[in-house]
Structures are given as C-alpha cells and as structure tokens.
Amino acid sequence: MAAEEHVAEHAPTAGEYISHHLTHLTSRAQTGIADFSLSDPVLKLDSLFFSILLGVLGCFLLWSVARRVTSGVPGRMQAAIEFLVEMVDTQAKGIVHNEESRKVVAPLALTSFVWIFLLNAMDLLPLDLLPTLWAKIYGAMGHDPAHAYLRIVPTADLSVTLGMSFTVLLACIYYSIKIKGLGGWIAELFSAPFHAHGPAAILLAPINFTLQIIEFAAKTISHGMRLFGNMFAGELVFMLIALMGAVGFGSFGGIALWFGQIIAGTAWAIFHILIITLQAFIFMMLTLVYVGQAHDKH
Numbered sequence: 001m002a003a004e005e006h007v008a009e010h011a012p013t014a015g016e017y018i019s020h021h022l023t024h025l026t027s028r029a030q031t032g033i034a035d036f037s038l039s040d041p042v043l044k045l046d047s048l049f050f051s052i053l054l055g056v057l058g059c060f061l062l063w064s065v066a067r068r069v070t071s072g073v074p075g076r077m078q079a080a081i082e083f084l085v086e087m088v089d090t091q092a093k094g095i096v097h098n099e100e101s102r103k104v105v106a107p108l109a110l111t112s113f114v115w116i117f118l119l120n121a122m123d124l125l126p127l128d129l130l131p132t133l134w135a136k137i138y139g140a141m142g143h144d145p146a147h148a149y150l151r152i153v154p155t156a157d158l159s160v161t162l163g164m165s166f167t168v169l170l171a172c173i174y175y176s177i178k179i180k181g182l183g184g185w186i187a188e189l190f191s192a193p194f195h196a197h198g199p200a201a202i203l204l205a206p207i208n209f210t211l212q213i214i215e216f217a218a219k220t221i222s223h224g225m226r227l228f229g230n231m232f233a234g235e236l237v238f239m240l241i242a243l244m245g246a247v248g249f250g251s252f253g254g255i256a257l258w259f260g261q262i263i264a265g266t267a268w269a270i271f272h273i274l275i276i277t278l279q280a281f282i283f284m285m286l287t288l289v290y291v292g293q294a295h296d297k298h
Helices: 002-010 014-021 045-067 076-095 099-124 129-140 158-191 199-250 255-295
Strands: none
Touching: 014 199, 045 076, 045 099, 045 158, 076 099, 076 255, 099 158, 099 199, 099 255, 158 199, 158 255, 199 255
C-alpha cells in the first residue's frame, strides 16, 4: 500500500507528461520565449542530432542506390528512387523553365523531400521509446532522469523548419540576382507590383519596396510554419493517445481506454503516414514554386 502511494505521489500528471515531452534537450536553459543571444546561443541538441543523423542517412541511402543502379529489372528500392527522381524532375520542368537552374534546383527539391520525409517519419516511432532509453542513459551518467529531455521529431521544432525555409529564401534571392542581375533585381524591388513611370514611380517606390519585403517575409514564415504546425499537432495527438493508455493502467474500469489507445494509436499512425509524406511533398513543391517565381519578371 505504501509503495502504491509512493508511485502515485510521484507519477506525472497529464500536463507534466506533455510538458516533459515538449521540452528540448538544450545546451543551456532558455531565458525567455525567444532567446537570441549571440555570445552563448541556445542549441537544441536533440533537433541538431536527429537532423544531422537523418540527413546523413538520407544521403547514404540515395548514394547506395545510385551506386548499385542497374539497367535491367530494378529492385524495389531502385524503382522507388527512380519514381521519386522522375516525379521531382517532371515538377521542376513544369515550374522552373531555366534548364541550367534545374541542374541545382531539382536536386535541392529532391533532397528536401527525402530529408523532411525522414524527419517526419520519426513521429511513427513509439512515443516513449527513445526518451525512456535516453532517461536511463542520462541517469547512468549521474544526472536526474526526471530532467532527461529528448524530442525526436526535428520538424516539430520551429527553429528547424524556419531554418529550412530561410535557406529557400536565400536560394530565391540568389537566382533573382543571377537571372535579373543585381541592378535588375533591386530595380524590381522598387518598381513591382505597382509599375509606374515618371514622378509616380518615385512616389510608389517605398510602397513597392515595403510590399516586396512583406512578401518575402510572409512566404518564408508561412513555408516553415506550415510544416511545423502540422508536425507539432501530430506529435501532440500521439501524446494524448498515450495518455489514454496511462489512464487505462490506472484502474480496472479504465482498461477499455488502454484498448482504445491501441486502436486510436494504430489508426492515427496509418493516417499519419499520409501526413508526413504530404508535408514533405508540399515543402518540396513550394521550394520549386518560390525559386521558379525568382526567375520571372514582375
């Protein structure tokens, strides 16, 4: 009886459970909602680790398939990669009409799709599997396991998705300057979308420039926020489903919730396969669209 009371006393509440799973493993404690310290930046070590690991894994996967490619009957993996490459190439040809640019933009889009798909797929692992293993390792190192934080889905981290979208912004600026020239691009910033001549052009120049900056910012933020929002919501749903099982174990009458957790978790995981694929595809397509727009004159 005393042991049961001890466990119940220290068992986390639903809010504490979710809060724990939403806390990153960081290089230092964050001082506020946003911490932009340059001298001692806050590094989200878990997001960095899994992003780099899966990026290397994705590159190795594509390289290994390319190394063993055959002109005969392809295996399943080769057929899947060939289908993916052909799909990206077809989309790139329809959006980016500059053949020279497509030599870089199409691989960029392919890389983003594969990388984001792998990052999103981490959400399909059992919710407590890696965090529990990390807590045991953290405790064995002499630290408090209760403070062993680990988030395994990098695309549910806004800093990661905004970093990706900011990279796409840099690519858009690069191709705008490359295609139109530095002078042509700067002139476009002050002349579009309200094209005018004479004195009216001078009056409208600040308005045009402001609208252009707003457009760049809106596209970049929405590009990253869309991916983050969907993956964060999916991760949160998995946490809520996991809590159903915790309630089921807590009482005999709630055992039905444990079975409900299995059914709901399986159904959501199957549906989530579509979500993680669709989100990777949308990010890839928007990358092609934004870079394609950088080639067009407004």
